[in-house]
């Protein structure tokens with residue numbers, strides 16, 4: 001019997017904005033509540049909980065990966081899955097979130113590898129920040145995260161929450177819960193079938209060479 005079979009899925013819910021009144025923070029909070037209701041063991045956080053300098057190779061060479069990035073890596077290592085609610089900045093990933101990913105990617109073992117990730121976004125715009133999520137998939141998939149195919153983007157988010165922090169629209173609520181349910185079911189199934197795990201190779205197309213190989 002697989003040793004993790006009877007424990008709940010451990011999920012990190014992460015708001016990807018630094019802003020206090022962030023719409024994505026509200027969406028991540030809602031995801032945390034819903035995931036807990038669905039039986040997951042949830043840890044809820046914001047990207048600003050791990051303040052970091054902009055990634056700089058000189059800092060890494062002289063002082064190593066900062067302790068805050070190490071702390072984030074430890075949190076990731078202790079989870080099976082991550083749900084990120086990220087803003088879209090100029091059709092791409094906000095710098096604070098990308099910087100956290102870049103710093104944490106320098107850790108070994110590389111903590112994104114094998115993590116299941118669900119991407120959410122919220123924006124006042126009509127497309128809900130969905131283009132930013134396509135950009136966010138790229139570094140995460142590069143790092144070996146298993147990014148769930150379905151995503152959830154909340155359009156006109158400034159008008160979409162009710163007074164208790166839920167989604168005002170019934171159909172959207174149904175879709176939100178269905179997306180989370182499917183994702184958590186997959187993450188739970190992966191706990192039971194660890195043989196599905198693959199090695200992580202940083203530069204897949206490169207000729208094998210022990211000097212540059214970074215394989216886990």
Ligand code: FNR
Pocket residue numbers: 017018019021022023024025086087088089090091092122123124125128129
């Ligand atoms: C934005 N915003 C934005 N919205 C969008 O739908 N597509 C976009 O490309 C952008 N680009 C963008 C760039 C920058 C620099 C800022 C500051 C904002 C608007 C953004 O969606 C809005 O401010 C959200 O409220 C930001 O998310 P939080 O902080 O509320 O979670």
